[in-house]
Amino acid sequence: xxxxxxxxxxxxxxxxxxxxxxxxxxxxxxxxxxxxxxxxxxxxxxxxxxxxxxxxxxxxxxxxxxxxxxxxxxxxxxxxxxxxxxxxxxxxxxxxxxxxxxxxxxxxxxxxxxxxxxxxxxxxxxxxxxxxxxxxxxxxxxxxxxxxxxxxxxxxxxxxxxxxxxxxxxxxxxxxxxxxxxxxxxxxxxxxxxxxxxxxxxxxxxxxxxxxxxxxxxxxxxxxxxxxxxxxxxxxxxxxxxxxxxxxxxxxxxxxxxxxxxxxxxxxxxxxxxxxxxx
Amino acid sequence: xxxxxxxxxxxxxxxxxxxxxxxxxxxxxxxxxxxxxxxxxxxxxxxxxxxxxxxxxxxxxxxxxxxxxxxxxxxxxxxxxxxxxxxxxxxxxxxxxxxxxxxxxxxxxxxxxxxxxxxxxxxxxxxxxxxxxxxxxxxxxxxxxxxxxxxxxxxxxxxxxxxxxxxxxxxxxxxxxxxxxxxxxxxxxxxxxxxxxxxxxxxxxxxxxxxxxxxxxxxxxxxxxxxxxxxxxxxxxxxxxxxxxxxxxxxxxxxxxxxxxxxxxxxxxxxxxxxxxxxxxxxxxx
Numbered sequence: 001x002x003x004x005x006x007x008x009x010x011x012x013x014x015x016x017x018x019x020x021x022x023x024x025x026x027x028x029x030x031x032x033x034x035x036x037x038x039x040x041x042x043x044x045x046x047x048x049x050x051x052x053x054x055x056x057x058x059x060x061x062x063x064x065x066x067x068x069x070x071x072x073x074x075x076x077x078x079x080x081x082x083x084x085x086x087x088x089x090x091x092x093x094x095x096x097x098x099x100x101x102x103x104x105x106x107x108x109x110x111x112x113x114x115x116x117x118x119x120x121x122x123x124x125x126x127x128x129x130x131x132x133x134x135x136x137x138x139x140x141x142x143x144x145x146x147x148x149x150x151x152x153x154x155x156x157x158x159x160x161x162x163x164x165x166x167x168x169x170x171x172x173x174x175x176x177x178x179x180x181x182x183x184x185x186x187x188x189x190x191x192x193x194x195x196x197x198x199x200x201x202x203x204x205x206x207x208x209x210x211x212x213x214x215x216x217x218x219x220x221x222x223x224x225x226x227x228x229x230x231x232x233x234x235x236x237x238x239x240x241x242x243x244x245x246x247x248x249x250x251x252x253x254x255x256x257x258x259x260x261x262x263x264x265x266x267x268x269x270x271x272x273x274x275x276x277x278x279x
Numbered sequence: 280x281x282x283x284x285x286x287x288x289x290x291x292x293x294x295x296x297x298x299x300x301x302x303x304x305x306x307x308x309x310x311x312x313x314x315x316x317x318x319x320x321x322x323x324x325x326x327x328x329x330x331x332x333x334x335x336x337x338x339x340x341x342x343x344x345x346x347x348x349x350x351x352x353x354x355x356x357x358x359x360x361x362x363x364x365x366x367x368x369x370x371x372x373x374x375x376x377x378x379x380x381x382x383x384x385x386x387x388x389x390x391x392x393x394x395x396x397x398x399x400x401x402x403x404x405x406x407x408x409x410x411x412x413x414x415x416x417x418x419x420x421x422x423x424x425x426x427x428x429x430x431x432x433x434x435x436x437x438x439x440x441x442x443x444x445x446x447x448x449x450x451x452x453x454x455x456x457x458x459x460x461x462x463x464x465x466x467x468x469x470x471x472x473x474x475x476x477x478x479x480x481x482x483x484x485x486x487x488x489x490x491x492x493x494x495x496x497x498x499x500x501x502x503x504x505x506x507x508x509x510x511x512x513x514x515x516x517x518x519x520x521x522x523x524x525x526x527x528x529x530x531x532x533x534x535x536x537x538x539x540x541x542x543x544x545x546x547x548x549x550x551x552x553x554x555x556x557x558x559x560x561x562x563x564x565x
Contacts, residue, residue: 070525070526071525071526072526073525073526074525074526076526077526077528151416156501156522156523157334157335157523158523158525158526158527173333173336176502176503176504177502177504177511177512178502179416179418179500179501179502179512180500180501180502180503180514180522181501182496182501182522186402186497189402190418193406193407193410193417194407194410194416194417196416197416
């Protein structure tokens with residue numbers, strides 16, 4: 001004990017300083033709460049929302065837009081229980097039991113089916129994809145590829161991408177050997193790394209590290225999605241409980257406006273306005 | 280005067296100590312309050328021994344996750360405990376003090392590395408390596424066990440070093456006087472005397488391994504089935520809670536709290552049996 005005393009003394013100023021700094025930070029972050037907007041939900045839209053939020057923050061320094069992930073189910077529950085002013089969800093259809101009065105379609109997004117670049121297979125039918133995910137086809141050689149086990153990569157059950165993917169393919173039970181990753185990014189990393197893997201993710205997040213296959217002979221491209229031919233597509237919703245607050249409304253208007261939509265389009269998503277025409 | 284200030288200090292410390300226990304009780308009460316109704320509704324048998332986990336279809340069987348948690352934890356112990364204890368023996372008994380002064384802080388630093396970093400290294404380096412060398416998806420029980428084995432090293436090692444150092448020098452001198460070599464003295468005398476401390480370090484390491492979540496989610500693959508081999512992907516109890524708690528509602532949410540109860544009980548059983556083993560050995564020695 002006595003040996004520790006001389007060491008403890010010079011440190012003693014650190015604790016009050018730390019507390020003072022922590023209090024200062026806390027006070028600073030709470031200061032203008034009224035003009036902050038929080039978004040939460042869909043990890044597919046999260047990177048785009050972050051970019052939009054940065055652009056909006058730059059133009060409106062008085063409003064602080066915060067973007068959180070969590071998945072579409074989090075987006076829905078956050079909008080309902082008020083944890084976020086705007087919930088983000090990418091779903092083919094909103095769950096009927098979720099009572100959300102205000103829903104804006106802010107973009108539309110294709111779901112690309114991806115394999116490792118080393119995989120020779122470039123075209124799969126919807127039925128084959130379904131068989132792979134249901135566990136009926138387990139080896140690439142059954143699809144004309146090399147003798148290699150298929151590593152099926154899916155998402156957690158609260159994911160909007162997963163629920164859209166399963167809804168469009170037709171309901172099935174996911175093979176229980178499927179690897180579950182909890183974001184688009186980790187799905188991409190897993191598929192990029194495993195020569196036998198297959199996964200699916202937001203079209204806007206396709207990169208050179210993985211290869212998007214044609215579905216029913218059609219590549220996942222902006223033109224084919226816009227033409228309504230590529231079928232793995234779902235809308236991205238902003239959800240609010242009741243009327244959005246002025247700050248939240250401002251951000252939604254920005255996203256739906258020409259600048260926001262142009263930014264969404266430039267990053268590989270489809271603008272919301274086309275969805276009104278298509279649906 | 281002094282007695283009064285002593286009493287006040289004592290009271291304050293008592294209150295602080297009680298807060299820690301109170302936290303534990305409140306957490307336990309909360310988990311049980313949320314999870315028990317589910318256990319009563321679904322029944323412990325279907326919950327604990329069914330292998331079918333599909334919350335959207337109303338089936339809640341966590342048997343594969345209990346098994347996965349045990350696989351991963353004992354795998355981590357099989358890797359971390361021998362490395363940690365033998366490292367501790369070297370540092371406490373054989374190495375020159377200069378080496379200890381560098382290595383021990385370095386190992387303690389290892390304890391400060393966040394678990395996502397371990398997980399990230401596991402995903403980027405270890406999983407591809409396992410896939411290349413041994414096959415399977417790479418994200419597997421084995422990958423999780425290795426990552427956790429490294430993560431528990433600092434715990435096991437630093438407590439083992441303390442245990443070995445606590446053995447009185449006279450024990451070693453006695454052994455040397457009887458003609459023992461350094462290794463013989465360590466093996467026959469010091470290790471036996473430090474046994475309870477070494478076991479305590481291993482138990483704490485086990486607690487960290489079974490409770491670890493982030494790194495395991497990243498490297499274990501999280502598929503909801505019984506792992507048939509160490510190369511299969513698996514989902515632990517902690518991973519199940521963390522993956523689904525964000526969006527679970529109603530019965531599904533209660534099922535996750537019930538998963539928490541199971542985790543709680545598994546940890547209690549492991550700790551209690553380790554304590555019992557410790558006591559029995561202690562009694563046999565006397």
